[in-house]
Amino acid sequence: MPNLSVKLDEAMRQRLHEIAAQEGVTPHALMVRAIGHELDRAEAEGAFVRRALQARQRVEASGMAIDGPAFGAYLRARVRGASAQRPTPQDIGKPESKEPDA
Numbered sequence: 001m002p003n004l005s006v007k008l009d010e011a012m013r014q015r016l017h018e019i020a021a022q023e024g025v026t027p028h029a030l031m032v033r034a035i036g037h038e039l040d041r042a043e044a045e046g047a048f049v050r051r052a053l054q055a056r057q058r059v060e061a062s063g064m065a066i067d068g069p070a071f072g073a074y075l076r077a078r079v080r081g082a083s084a085q086r087p088t089p090q091d092i093g094k095p096e097s098k099e100p101d102a
Contacts (some may be wrong), residue, residue: 006031064089 008016020030059065068089077084 059092060094062089062095063091065092066090 016027016030020027023030025033066087066089074084074087
């Protein structure tokens with residue numbers, strides 16, 4: 001496995017050693033775990049943004065969207081265990097194409 005060097009200031013190095021000792025792991029193991037968690041978080045955030053952009057493109061292409069407050073009421077009813085009809089998409093119109101000013 002290749003090595004990777006990480007430079008830490010003394011305060012962070014001390015925190016790393018203290019937390020690793022509290023958790024009964026080596027500082028290296030704690031760093032590997034922390035880097036793994038951050039990579040997982042960054043990947044999940046990227047996937048979320050991609051899905052949001054795709055949803056936006058679908059709304060822009062179709063001109064259809066579900067009313068936010070209506071969907072919120074639907075979710076609150078479902079969380080309470082009540083039966084509720086899912087709101088239907090409404091026509092919000094397609095955005096007008098904007099041409100650059102000459």
